[in-house]
Structure formats: structure tokens, C-alpha cells
Amino acid sequence: ELLGARLSSASTAASTAGVAFEVVYAVERSEEKGRVGRRRRVVTSRPFFCGSSAQAEQCVEAVRCACGTGAGRGRKATLVVLNPVSGKGRGREVWNSRMKGVLEASGVDFEFRETRGAGDAATMARDLDFDRFDGLVLIGGDGTLHECLQGLFLGAGGGGGGGEGFTPDPRVREVAIGMVPLGSGNGFACSCGAWDPDTALWAVVKNRRRPFDLTQLRQPSSGKRWLMCLDLTFGFVANLDLDTEHLRWMGHARFELGGVWQILKGRTTKADVAFVLADDGGGHGGSGGAPAEVAMEAKKEEEGVLACPLLDAIEGSARSASLFDDLPAPWTVMSPSNFQIFVVSNTPCISMGDRIAPTITVSSGSLALISTHRNSRLDNLALMDMIAKGTTHENPRVVSYREIKAFVIDPKKGKRFQYSLDGERIPNGRILAQVHPGLATAFSPIL
Numbered sequence: 122e123l124l125g126a127r128l129s130s131a132s133t134a135a136s137t138a139g140v141a142f143e144v145v146y147a148v149e150r151s152e153e154k155g156r157v158g159r160r161r162r163v164v165t166s167r168p169f170f171c172g173s174s175a176q177a178e179q180c181v182e183a184v185r186c187a188c189g190t191g192a193g194r195g196r197k198a199t200l201v202v203l204n205p206v207s208g209k210g211r212g213r214e215v216w217n218s219r220m221k222g223v224l225e226a227s228g229v230d231f232e233f234r235e236t237r238g239a240g241d242a243a244t245m246a247r248d249l250d251f252d253r254f255d256g257l258v259l260i261g262g263d264g265t266l267h268e269c270l271q272g273l274f275l276g277a278g279g280g281g282g283g284g285e286g287f288t289p290d291p292r293v294r295e296v297a298i299g300m301v302p303l304g305s306g307n308g309f310a311c312s313c314g315a316w317d318p319d320t321a322l323w324a325v326v327k328n329r330r331r332p333f334d335l336t337q338l339r340q341p342s343s344g345k346r347w348l349m350c351l352d353l354t355f356g357f358v359a360n361l362d363l364d365t366e367h368l369r370w371m372g373h374a375r376f377e378l379g380g381v382w383q384i385l386k387g388r389t390t391k392a393d394v395a396f397v398l399a400d401d402g403g404g405h406g407g408s409g410g411a412p413a414e415v416a417m418e419a420k421k422e423e424e425g426v427l428a429c430p431l432l433d434a435i436e437g438s439a440r441s442a443s444l445f446d447d448l449p450a451p452w453t454v455m456s457p458s459n460f461q462i463f464v465v466s467n468t469p470c471i472s473m474g475d476r477i478a479p480t481i482t483v484s485s486g487s488l489a490l491i492s493t494h495r496n497s498r499l500d501n502l503a504l505m506d507m508i509a510k511g512t513t514h515e516n517p518r519v520v521s522y523r524e525i526k527a528f529v530i531d532p533k534k535g536k537r538f539q540y541s542l543d544g545e546r547i548p549n550g551r552i553l554a555q556v557h558p559g560l561a562t563a564f565s566p567i568l
Contacts (some may be wrong), residue, residue: 122147122162124326125226126184128177129168139170140177144184145226147323159316160566162323164223190227190326198230199256199325202245202269205235207261208303215303215318216260227326231258236265243272251292256564258325262304263351267543269298270335270348270561289427297330299564302473306362306544308351312468312483314567324566331568332559333483336467337429338542341439342550349554350561351543352471355532356390357462359541389459389495391533393445397431399487399524401451429555431527439553445531455492458533461501462493462520465528467556469511476511480524483565486558487524527555 124145147162171177201220203212216233224231232254236242246257246269257273259265273296274289301321302310313333315321336349354362435452438444445454464471466478466489478489491513493504500519507513507520514522531551532538540547 122149122323122327123184123188124164124223124323125188125190125228126181127222127226128174128181139172140174141168141170142177142181143168143226145223147319160314160320161316162320162566164219164319164322166226185228188227188326190229190328194228196229196328197255198232198253199224199258200245200249200254201231201233201258201260202242202265203233203235204242204259204261204265204303207265212260212301212303215301219318220260220301220322223322223326229326231256240268242268246270246272247276249273249296251290251296255295256297256299256325258299258301258321258564260301260303262302263300263306263309263544264304266298266300266309266350267545270350273298274335274348274561275346294560294562297328297562297564299325306472308471308473308475309468309483311473312470313563313565315565316473320566321564324564329565329568330562331484331565333561333563333565334467334486334556334558335560336465336488336554336556337427337432338552338554339429339432339439340548340550340552343548345548347542347547349467349542351468352464352466352541353530353543353552353554354464354541355392355530355538356388356460358464358471359539360388360537362541362544363539363546388537389461390463390538391459392463392538393458393529393531393533394455394460394463394492395445395448395452395529396455396490396523396525397451397527398453399526401526427557427560429527429553431555432553435529435553439551444529444551448529452529457494459494460492461496462491462504464491465489465525465554466491475508477508477513479511480514480522483563484559486556487526488528488556490521490523490525490528492521493519527553529553 124147126142126144129141129143143166145164145166147164150161150163152159169180171180203216205212234245242265249257257269259269273293299321300310300315301318302315310321315324338347338349435448438447448454464477468483469476469478469481471477477491481487481489496519504519507516513520529552532549538549540549
């Protein structure tokens, strides 16, 4: 598949052949991992020679036109943001040796920036010039993506956590976000089929765009609001993620080592949890309220306000100690309230080595709630195999699996409770959340 062309210097042996230019293209490679087929692209190039510089320039432009890539062909510029500490510091090497030359060959207009510390990515996203850019490519991991989304949709400081909906700039949906997987998890990238930097780059050059869901989280006690792109966890998976931060240098192996340790400990974490099933009537806009309330929510959506009708319907009780006793239909309260594993996933994968939520996609409009109570160590070892193979929905004796569209979590007081949101620590406290189908756009190999 042609990606572009660029002028190049001929090698010493071939310099007598004329003026050289390179044609850049991608070759597809397929592999199977468990039940999951992976289609990768390997980006390479081949030299050609012309009799003059003018002919070589004409050939380069002809190849770019044939590819349909580059500025002036239906797309604006792309901002490339590198987190230099991701991927054991490999990001700069990947940019210089692979990505920069391919983007130049494609003719895609781009600007390159590096983050210098926490919060930089959110600020760059918040200040994005929508008149100039309609692409945002992140060289890093899921934490970099989470930070950018908060800046892009909520502003660098995040949004308020009250009951009112919030109104992002409508042009934000036109900005496609691409992940070049160099973090330790890379769950979002592999959920889009961006298994490696070349495959991710191919999707950017080919301008392959698809919508993806975001989930709005509110925390009444802190007044905070977040957008979730990957997952919210507590218990086993949150401990595995947050308690192995010091082992990031190990890459994905940190999760395997941490998983064994968590299984051996076998602890449970207590929280009250309620949810609304994804197939409960009314879809995203159905609050189950009176026609006037439904009409009001529809009006908000038309005006660009990202309201959460299921959450707004219980907003009056959001801080009440009796919330879980007073929840109306279609809410369901889970029982018992002690969990070993608790994951609400926005994507089929939460790391490169798993398929924890095999029935959903990044744009299915629903979340997967995966949970266990007190399992034996053997069952938890079996569950690790299910997560890797994508069979968590097939064994209800070991693991509970539901597709949902809204949830509430109220942690019980205890020293061991901690949230992990997209791999980042957030304050403890009651969380109310609802999914926004297709709110954002991704550069995605899988359409």
C-alpha cells in the first residue's frame, strides 16, 4: 500500500544511475494470538532513479497524489506529541528513525512537540488550534492519552463535578487522536488495532478515522469530573496497576509479575456498586423519566451539552447515604459488596496482552463490567488465562460479565481501597458514570 515518496541521496554504488527518490509503502503481516487475529503493517521503502531532479520531483508528487495523502487533500495538519519518558525512552528514536521520514514522504502537514512534565500534554490539547489541526498523534502510553482527553474536552484543569452537563467545542469531535504504542500497557492502541508504531503510523497516513466512546465520571464529594477512555478499576487490577508503578521499566512483564502477587494475596475490596444494563430500553438518551424530562435532555444534546440523563435522574441523591436504597429502575444494585477483581472497561483490551472485554469495541456504545467476589487461587489463575484469550464472558462460575451503560461506585471505608482510572490514581469517593457513544474520533487501523 503506497504511503508516499520523497527525494533521497543515491548511494555511492548507484549514484551514476541518476537522481534518486524513495517510494514508501506498507506491507501487511498477519498473526494469531489466542483467538485474536492481528493485522500489522510493516513500513518500508524502495529507491528509484530519474534522469534529473525535475523528473524526480514530478515522480514524488505523482506518488503522493496516487496515495491521496497530504495537506490540501481533505485534511488539516496533525500535531505530534511525544512523551519522552514512555517506552523506556524509545519514543525519540522511533520518531527520528521511523515516523518523521514517513510523514514527510506522505506529504501530511505536521508539527512536532515534546512534553516536559506532567500536565504538558493536557495543556497542548486544551490549546489546540482547531482551524489548523484535525489530527493529534501521541507517542506514549494510555496515561498520555488520558491526559490529552481531559485537556481537549474539559480543559487542562478538568471539569466541574456537579450535575450540570458540560459543553466542549463542537470542533473537538473532528480531531482524530492516534496512539503510537510505547507505554507499558497500550490498551487503547491495541483495542484500535495499532499493535506497533508502524501500524499506528499507517492509520495516520491513510487518515483512517472511526468514532470511539468516552465515559463521563463525576465525583460529587470532590467536585471533580473526568473522561474515561480505557477503564476504571479497584481491587486486584487497580492494585496491580498502581502498586507496580516502580516497575514500569519492565514493560508489560510488570503486569504478569504483579498479577501473580495479587493472586497469592487473594484480598477482597469492599464497595457498593449499581449499574444500568446496556440493553435496558431508551438507549443513551433514555432516562426513564417523564416525556418533558426526556425532551429537555434531547434539547441539551442538540445544543452540544454532554448531559448524562441516567445520572441526572439521581443527582438529587448523589451525596445521600441512602442512595443505594432509593435507586429507581432501571438501576440494579450488585450483591455481595466484596470484590477481588472489579473492572469497568471502555475498550476490549486494557493492555497489549489481554482481551478482558471481548464483546465490546471502542465504539460499541456500551461498557463491560467484569467482576469476581472471593475466588480460589486456582480460579483466579484460570481467570488470568481467560483474560488473555478473550473468554471472560464464557464462564459465569468464575467471573461475572455484563454490558452496561452507567454505574455508581461507593467505596467502603478501608485502607486498601484505591481507584485506577486509565492507569492513573484518582481520589477515593463515590463515583457516578455514564458512557457517551462516539464522542471522540480515533486514527484506527480497525474501522
